[in-house]
Amino acid sequence: MSLSPVYITGTSVFLPNKPVSSDEMEEYLGYINGKPSKSRKIVLRNNGIETRYYALKKGGEPTHTNAELTAEAIRGLFASDPAGIGGVDLMTSGTSSPDQIMPSHGVMVHGALPELGAVEVVSPSGNCCAGMHALKYAYLAIRSGDARKAVSAGSELMSLLMRAGMFEEEVHHLIDLNENPYVAFKKEFLRWMLSDGAGAFLLEGQPKAEGQSLRIDWIDGVSYAGEMETCMYQGGDKDEEGRFRGFKLYSSDDLINQSVFSVKQDIGLLSDNIVPLGGRKVKEIFERRGLTVDDVDWFLPHISSAFFKDKISEVMSVLGKGIPEEKWFLNLSRIGNIGAASIYVAVDELMRSGRLKTGERILLLVPESARFSYMIAMLTVV
Structure with a gap:
C-alpha cells in the first residue's frame, strides 16, 4: 500500500475575549479567602507571562465552554469557504480540561x-501532548488513505478550575483546624500559569493551490510512565506515602475539603527529570533519522514557563x-500557557508572520509533565 504525503493546509486560533494583564488576574479568578495572593508576583516573575486569555468575565462568570472554544477554532479554518467544512471526514480534538468526564470532549465539540x-x-x-496526539491520529489517517x-x-479551558471558589472550602477547613489557611503552593502556583484558548489544523493529502502549506514529515512520541511517578494531576492526590489515589477513592467531603479537583504539580519531580528524559528521546530520534541541529530552521518548543527555556x-x-536563539519561536509572554493548544497557536502565528520560506524545516517539541511524555514532529514549508 502506498502512503500519501500529509499537509497542513490551514491553521486557525480562537482566543477568548481580550488579553488579561498580570495585574488584572485576580479580578477574573477571585481572591482566595478574600486576600491577594502572596505567591502571584513571584510566580509571574519566573514564568515570564505578561498577558493571557480567559473565557471569563471579571468576577469569574464563564463566557465559553471548552467545546465552544474548539468549535470556533475549527470554524475559523473555513472562514473564507464555510461550505468547505462539509468535506471533512475526520475530526480529532485533544484537551486536558474537558467540560465533563463523559461524553468525550470530541463529541461535545462535534455537537457545537x-x-x-x-x-x-x-x-x-x-x-499538553493531547493536542499532538490528535494531530498524529489525523496525520496517520490521511497518510494511510483512511x-x-x-x-x-487542541484546546484548554483551565480558568474555571483556577477561580477562588475551587479552593475556598479547603481554606475554611484549614482555618477550622487552626492550621495555615493558605492553599499549598503546588496548587496555587498553577493559578498564575494557565490560560484558555484553542487552535486547529486542516490536513489534506496535497498542498493548497495558493499560498504556503506545511508538509508533516514525521511525528514521534514517547511516555516514560513505566519508570516515572505521577507529577501533574487533577481529580486525585497523593497520600502520605506518595501513592497516587484517584477521586473515586475519596469521600464526598474530602473531594471538597482537599481540593481534589484542583490541578497540582510536583515541582521537585518536574525539575529533576524534564531535561534528562526529554534529551534521551530527542537524541534517539535525531540519530535514528540521521538529523543534526543544522537541519532545523525553526524551533517551536512548548514551554509552560520562561523558567524552562534554559532547560529546553x-x-x-x-x-x-x-x-541558536534566532531559530526559536516563542509566544508564551503574550499568549500564556494554553497546554494542549499551545503548539497549534504557535504554528498558526508563525505561518501568519510572513517569515517562512519554502523548504524551511520546523521542529515541534511538546513535553508533558503528567507522567513525563514527549511529542516531537518535523514540518517542511512547501
Whole structure:
C-alpha cells in the first residue's frame, strides 16, 4: 500500500475575549479567602507571562465552554469557504480540561459544529501532548488513505478550575483546624500559569493551490510512565506515602475539603527529570533519522514557563550543540500557557508572520509533565 504525503493546509486560533494583564488576574479568578495572593508576583516573575486569555468575565462568570472554544477554532479554518467544512471526514480534538468526564470532549465539540455533518470523531485526553496526539491520529489517517480531509485541534479551558471558589472550602477547613489557611503552593502556583484558548489544523493529502502549506514529515512520541511517578494531576492526590489515589477513592467531603479537583504539580519531580528524559528521546530520534541541529530552521518548543527555556536548551544540547536563539519561536509572554493548544497557536502565528520560506524545516517539541511524555514532529514549508 502506498502512503500519501500529509499537509497542513490551514491553521486557525480562537482566543477568548481580550488579553488579561498580570495585574488584572485576580479580578477574573477571585481572591482566595478574600486576600491577594502572596505567591502571584513571584510566580509571574519566573514564568515570564505578561498577558493571557480567559473565557471569563471579571468576577469569574464563564463566557465559553471548552467545546465552544474548539468549535470556533475549527470554524475559523473555513472562514473564507464555510461550505468547505462539509468535506471533512475526520475530526480529532485533544484537551486536558474537558467540560465533563463523559461524553468525550470530541463529541461535545462535534455537537457545537452541526455544519460538520456525520464524521468520525477521536478525542485524546491527557495533558499538553493531547493536542499532538490528535494531530498524529489525523496525520496517520490521511497518510494511510483512511481519510481525505481531516481537522485536528487542541484546546484548554483551565480558568474555571483556577477561580477562588475551587479552593475556598479547603481554606475554611484549614482555618477550622487552626492550621495555615493558605492553599499549598503546588496548587496555587498553577493559578498564575494557565490560560484558555484553542487552535486547529486542516490536513489534506496535497498542498493548497495558493499560498504556503506545511508538509508533516514525521511525528514521534514517547511516555516514560513505566519508570516515572505521577507529577501533574487533577481529580486525585497523593497520600502520605506518595501513592497516587484517584477521586473515586475519596469521600464526598474530602473531594471538597482537599481540593481534589484542583490541578497540582510536583515541582521537585518536574525539575529533576524534564531535561534528562526529554534529551534521551530527542537524541534517539535525531540519530535514528540521521538529523543534526543544522537541519532545523525553526524551533517551536512548548514551554509552560520562561523558567524552562534554559532547560529546553539543555535538552537540545544532547545533539552536540544547542539550537541558536534566532531559530526559536516563542509566544508564551503574550499568549500564556494554553497546554494542549499551545503548539497549534504557535504554528498558526508563525505561518501568519510572513517569515517562512519554502523548504524551511520546523521542529515541534511538546513535553508533558503528567507522567513525563514527549511529542516531537518535523514540518517542511512547501
